[in-house]
Amino acid sequence: MTTANKILAPWLLVVVAGAVAGTAGGFLGNRHWMLDLLAAFRMQYALALVIALVVALPLRRHHLAAVAAAGLVVNLAVIAPLYRVPADVREARAAHEAGTLTLLVYNVLTRNENWEDVVRYVDGSDADVVVLLEVDLGWQVVIKVGAPNYR
Numbered sequence: 001m002t003t004a005n006k007i008l009a010p011w012l013l014v015v016v017a018g019a020v021a022g023t024a025g026g027f028l029g030n031r032h033w034m035l036d037l038l039a040a041f042r043m044q045y046a047l048a049l050v051i052a053l054v055v056a057l058p059l060r061r062h063h064l065a066a067v068a069a070a071g072l073v074v075n076l077a078v079i080a081p082l083y084r085v086p087a088d089v090r091e092a093r094a095a096h097e098a099g100t101l102t103l104l105v106y107n108v109l110t111r112n113e114n115w116e117d118v119v120r121y122v123d124g125s126d127a128d129v130v131v132l133l134e135v136d137l138g139w140q141v142v143i144k145v146g147a148p149n150y151r
Helices: 003-027 033-056 062-083 087-098 115-125 137-146
Strands: 103-107 129-133
Touching: 003 033, 003 062, 033 062, 103 115, 115 129, 115 137
Parallel strands: 103 129
Antiparallel strands: none
8 A cells, every 4th residue: 555545545535425424414404404504515525526536546446436426426416407597597598688678667556546647657668577566456457457468
């Protein structure tokens, strides 16, 4: 056994065991809040396991390399979907690149009875997104009937 092997092997075992234990503990987060904290470090576990894999292979620690690879696959299976861009975000990006997004935020005031002016303004705004504040059931009916292009 070489000197490097004697020095690195115990540390390699600690890193792999710690990262795999953290990975497993993160999946048990619904059992206790402290275990749930472990789920927040999946990227760090993956990085530690990549480093352990790179160190274990030249040292011919194939069993530790296999455990590190398995832990890495599990962590990447959890992490990778988080970096996939959903279709609705891609559509929003395409709309943004094609032009501008018009947003209308309007506080209608629940006690306001000047419904026709508000409906005319909203319908004439040609906004992509309309957000109405202080809306009650009466306003919902008025907007649904008066501005049917918005939901």
